Amino acid sequence: MTTRFFGERVQRNEDEVLLTGRALFVDDQQLPGMLHIAFVRSEYAHGRLLGVDPARALEMPGVTAVYTAADLGGYWQPGPLLVPPPPIENLTFHARTQVPLAREKVRYVGEPIAVVVAESRYLAEDAAEEVGVDIEPLDAVVGLEEALAEGAPTIHEDLDSNLAAHAVQTKGDYEVACRAADVVLARDFVYDRGVSAAMENRGIVAHWDQRAGQLTVWDTTQAPIPIRNGLAGMLGLSESQVRVVAPFIGGGFGPKIMMFYPEEVLLPWIAMRLGRPVKWIEDRFENFFSTTQERGQLHEAEIALASDGRILGVKDVFIHDTGAYNPYGLTIPINTQCTLLGPYDVPSYRSEFRVAFTNRPIVTPIRGAGRQHGVFVMERLLDLGARELGLDVTEIRRRNFLSPDAFPHNHEILFQDFAPLVYDSGDYEPALDKLIEMLGYQPSVDKPLVPDSDTQDGVRSSGSGDVLRGVGIVSYIEGTGIGPYEGARVRVEASGKVCLVTGVGTQGQGHHTSFAQLVADQVGVDVGDVRVITGDTREFHWGTGTFASRGAVVAGNACHAAAVAVREKILRSASQLLEVAQEDLVLADGRVTVKGAPEIAVGLGELAVHCNPLRGAVRSGTEPGLEATEYFGPERAATASGVHAMVVAVDPETAMVEIERYLVVHDCGTVINPTIVEGQIHGGVAHGIGNAFYEQLVCDPDGQLRNASFMDYLIPTATDVPPIETAHVETPSPLNPLGTKGVGEAGAIPVGALFNQAVEDALKGWAPGLELREIPLSPNRLFELIEEVRGEKSSETDS
Amino acid sequence: MGRAIRLTVNGEVHERSVEPRLLLSDFLRHELGLTGTHVGCEHGVCGACTVLLDGEAVRSCLVFAVQADGRIVRTVEDLAEGDTLHPIQSAFRQAHGLQCGFCTPGILMTMVPFLEETERPDEQEIREALSGHLCRCTGYQKIVEAIQLAAVELAGSTEE
Numbered sequence: 001m002t003t004r005f006f007g008e009r010v011q012r013n014e015d016e017v018l019l020t021g022r023a024l025f026v027d028d029q030q031l032p033g034m035l036h037i038a039f040v041r042s043e044y045a046h047g048r049l050l051g052v053d054p055a056r057a058l059e060m061p062g063v064t065a066v067y068t069a070a071d072l073g074g075y076w077q078p079g080p081l082l083v084p085p086p087p088i089e090n091l092t093f094h095a096r097t098q099v100p101l102a103r104e105k106v107r108y109v110g111e112p113i114a115v116v117v118a119e120s121r122y123l124a125e126d127a128a129e130e131v132g133v134d135i136e137p138l139d140a141v142v143g144l145e146e147a148l149a150e151g152a153p154t155i156h157e158d159l160d161s162n163l164a165a166h167a168v169q170t171k172g173d174y175e176v177a178c179r180a181a182d183v184v185l186a187r188d189f190v191y192d193r194g195v196s197a198a199m200e201n202r203g204i205v206a207h208w209d210q211r212a213g214q215l216t217v218w219d220t221t222q223a224p225i226p227i228r229n230g231l232a233g234m235l236g237l238s239e240s241q242v243r244v245v246a247p248f249i250g251g252g253f254g255p256k257i258m259m260f261y262p263e264e265v266l267l268p269w270i271a272m273r274l275g276r277p278v279k280w281i282e283d284r285f286e287n288f289f290s291t292t293q294e295r296g297q298l299h300e301a302e303i304a305l306a307s308d309g310r311i312l313g314v315k316d317v318f319i320h321d322t323g324a325y326n327p328y329g330l331t332i333p334i335n336t337q338c339t340l341l342g343p344y345d346v347p348s349y350r351s352e353f354r355v356a357f358t359n360r361p362i363v364t365p366i367r368g369a370g371r372q373h374g375v376f377v378m379e380r381l382l383d384l385g386a387r388e389l390g391l392d393v394t395e396i397r398r399r400n401f402l403s404p405d406a407f408p409h410n411h412e413i414l415f416q417d418f419a420p421l422v423y424d425s426g427d428y429e430p431a432l433d434k435l436i437e438m439l440g441y442q443p444s445v446d447k448p449l450v451p452d453s454d455t456q457d458g459v460r461s462s463g464s465g466d467v468l469r470g471v472g473i474v475s476y477i478e479g480t481g482i483g484p485y486e487g488a489r490v491r492v493e494a495s496g497k498v499c500l501v502t503g504v505g506t507q508g509q510g511h512h513t514s515f516a517q518l519v520a521d522q523v524g525v526d527v528g529d530v531r532v533i534t535g536d537t538r539e540f541h542w543g544t545g546t547f548a549s550r551g552a553v554v555a556g557n558a559c560h561a562a563a564v565a566v567r568e569k570i571l572r573s574a575s576q577l578l579e580v581a582q583e584d585l586v587l588a589d590g591r592v593t594v595k596g597a598p599e600i601a602v603g604l605g606e607l608a609v610h611c612n613p614l615r616g617a618v619r620s621g622t623e624p625g626l627e628a629t630e631y632f633g634p635e636r637a638a639t640a641s642g643v644h645a646m647v648v649a650v651d652p653e654t655a656m657v658e659i660e661r662y663l664v665v666h667d668c669g670t671v672i673n674p675t676i677v678e679g680q681i682h683g684g685v686a687h688g689i690g691n692a693f694y695e696q697l698v699c700d701p702d703g704q705l706r707n708a709s710f711m712d713y714l715i716p717t718a719t720d721v722p723p724i725e726t727a728h729v730e731t732p733s734p735l736n737p738l739g740t741k742g743v744g745e746a747g748a749i750p751v752g753a754l755f756n757q758a759v760e761d762a763l764k765g766w767a768p769g770l771e772l773r774e775i776p777l778s779p780n781r782l783f784e785l786i787e788e789v790r791g792e793k794s795s796e797t798d799s
Numbered sequence: 800m801g802r803a804i805r806l807t808v809n810g811e812v813h814e815r816s817v818e819p820r821l822l823l824s825d826f827l828r829h830e831l832g833l834t835g836t837h838v839g840c841e842h843g844v845c846g847a848c849t850v851l852l853d854g855e856a857v858r859s860c861l862v863f864a865v866q867a868d869g870r871i872v873r874t875v876e877d878l879a880e881g882d883t884l885h886p887i888q889s890a891f892r893q894a895h896g897l898q899c900g901f902c903t904p905g906i907l908m909t910m911v912p913f914l915e916e917t918e919r920p921d922e923q924e925i926r927e928a929l930s931g932h933l934c935r936c937t938g939y940q941k942i943v944e945a946i947q948l949a950a951v952e953l954a955g956s957t958e959e
Binding site for chain 2 (some may be wrong): 011012014015016018019020021022023025027028030121122196197198199201202248249250251253283284336396507508509510675677679681682683684685686687709710711715717719721723724726
């Protein structure tokens with residue numbers, strides 16, 4: 001294989017249209033005669049819907065229609081269960097999926113009740129205010145333990161309780177391990193809920209062309225193909241009558257792969273009913289209620305350690321918050337369960353979870369998708385173990401890393417893709433060594449961990465008072481690039497340029513470039529000469545979507561395979577045309593030349609035309625043109641990994657934390673474009689910093705969100721995110737020809753654990769015995785925790 | 800209940816009758832079809848809708864179209880000259896200063912006056928100038944690098 005672009009820092013093909021404001025986002029779509037939509041949403045978290053009265057709204061100027069659940073007739077159906085649970089023994093699972101418009105009951109603030117169609121968005125919002133909604137409030141179920149407590153109000157009344165699922169997965173015998181252990185540590189851990197906060201809110205434009213019998217939907221989805229297939233089924237159309245386009249998408253991060261949002265079901269139906277195009281664009285306030293969220297879990301965990309720090313076993317019992325409905329099945333808690341094991345050799349494991357319905361917005365994966373929680377629990381347990389045994393935090397990890405010859409390593413439990421959790425490859429110590437070197441870290445137990453000549457016992461004097469410094473180092477793994485499959489089609493056009501089409505849409509990951517690099521290498525053209533089309537079902541309609549860090553792994557390998565097939569076609573036809581053996585041909589710079597006789601050549605465009613003649617026959621058994629379509633489906637997930645470090649400065653008086661340094665050594669197998677990979681890591685880390693430090697949806701006991709704006713829900717800005725020092729190590733995946741592993745979610749996964757560890761380290765002299773076991777950890781909350789520990793200490797001294 | 804307004808957008812004079820409550824962002828996007836200006840929060844925090852109003856960076860979701868009457872507006876569509884990107888735009892491409900590209904037009908419009916007013920800004924000044932914009936994709940680092948690159952480029956072109 002010629003390798004000119006693989007691994008190179010190629011500039012992105014998609015940037016020019018994005019930088020000049022010419023890229024098409026869903027809200028940029030303007031169609032003649034288009035009507036606009038606003039939703040009437042529940043103001044109560046839990047209640048009986050007694051009536052909806054659209055009469056006043058319908059009288060308002062510019063209002064075309066108002067629809068409620070009753071208007072939908074047989075079209076009203078709960079959404080599909082996207083991911084049925086894997087075959088875990090003795091599993092309890094109750095699917096209760098979202099509905100297009102509430103009827104009889106409302107189950108979260110923001111649940112859609114009615115939809116208003118008007119000549120402008122302004123008029124639609126005016127009219128939405130006038131729709132009468134009669135709700136009898138019921139007690140809201142907000143907390144996780146409360147949701148599962150005896151006598152809690154039931155959210156789905158056909159169930160006995162709010163238990164959505166219960167599952168146990170085990171490996172070895174934890175009780176035996178526990179008896180053999182020198183140290184057993186048990187702790188509780190809390191991880192709270194946030195929003196994905198893609199800068200582009202969701203939106204849909206639907207257009208029904210009655211004469212052509214064609215429905216076109218522009219949708220901010222990460223999964224246009226399944227949306228098309230589902231809509232065709234729901235609307236009684238042929239799949240070929242429905243085109244779903246996911247154009248440029250302003251960030252995805254998971255919630256844009258949820259299927260089907262009520263709005264996605266309703267807009268196409270309204271467009272067909274009214275015979276006019278319709279548009280709905282979510283506003284930011286709506287986004288805090290109507291777009292899915294993630295991260296609420298409570299853990300009670302134990303680790304059994306030998307005196308040398310080796311892990312003998314881990315036990316974890318947790319509750320996962322799925323919100324009011326659970327269309328995504330068990331993906332998140334199973335990710336938590338599986339990712340907890342990390343890069344470590346864990347001989348025995350017992351993990352049990354219960355999933356609770358609550359009166360809060362629906363939970364589906366957000367960047368990391370439950371992996372954060374597992375890493376948080378395991379890494380914090382190891383830190384506590386290290387402290388107990390007098391080991392350095394890096395040493396306890398090193399002693400438990402799986403060795404490079406341990407792969408493939410079977411953890412003997414099931415992963416989210418229904419396959420056993422088998423790590424394909426990995427080599428963890430070199431990454432840790434590299435990180436330690438970059439950090440200038442000296443493993444130690446008693447001494448301050450930050451090597452800095454300015455510090456004495458970890459305390460540095462600064463203008464505003466003493467600042468305490470601490471360091472954290474954590475490891476994690478991530479199962480990436482799961483199946484089932486993706487596909488790609490590569491075609492050389494008469495212009496000599498290449499068109500690459502894949503079903504996987506893009507939300508900023510640089511698919512137009514990294515996929516083009518793969519194709520350019522095979523077809524012998526420049527990356528800029530590969531036009532990439534993604535996310536348009538008219539162009540390609542086989543595939544699933546962009547999720548689970550799988551673009552480069554699954555779609556990437558499909559692009560590569562299609563390009564290899566086209567390369568073979570090019571060489572075969574050129575060989576026939578030039579009457580030269582294939583092995584004597586060179587394919588480069590957009591043409592095929594003969595080795596040693598470069599004047600004998602044919603350009604790719606000319607060859608493409610030659611292969612698609614207007615006269616003469618294309619022999620049976622051959623195909624016209626220089627085109628190929630190929631698919632790739634991995635056997636199971638590819639195991640990416642990494643180590644992160646953070647140096648923090650904490651002002652103990654105010655509990656303000658500043659991140660002074662952030663370091664990442666990452667292994668995502670072979671790297672197609674290091675610049676793009678770094679960008680993915682940086683963004684993930686920033687997201688993780690937000691989760692760790694600022695981002696929390698503050699919900700009152702009535703299920704009302706108290707901070708539904710960017711003024712009150714803080715996401716990190718340029719002054720909060722430090723420069724991130726990044727290095728790559730490469731352990732190629734044996735499960736795909738390119739050796740790639742996923743990277744999209746990686747950066748966000750270990751940050752919570754790291755932040756707690758680093759801050760705890762900084763405060764170990766100031767608040768001895770302080771243990772941080774919760775996320776997020778805002779300055780206010782940290783201040784409270786410090787005061788609790790210091791208060792206990794001073795009261796001990798007093799007495 | 801329209802109010803007549805007359806304003807210059809990207810060098811072109813537009814006369815329209817608009818509702819007093821129409822946001823400038825919606826006016827630019829939906830009345831004039833200048834969809835390069837993006838709307839991310841509609842409450843003045845995310846900065847995606849930033850445009851230049853008489854040369855000053857403002858959030859167009861916090862300005863009514865009627866307030867722009869008689870004034871000069873510049874949007875991201877006006878930065879490149881034909882096929883030649885503005886130095887800030889090309890620095891963003893070079894340094895991978897964008898991923899999904901949704902927040903990018905607003906950031907570019909803040910950086911145009913910032914780099915005109917601030918010669919050779921240091922990293923902290925850049926981060927502060929950027930802190931009125933939210934980006935969820937990049938972690939800001941490569942945006943900062945892009946602005947540093949653009950600053951060098953622009954300083955070089957004025958010295959010549």
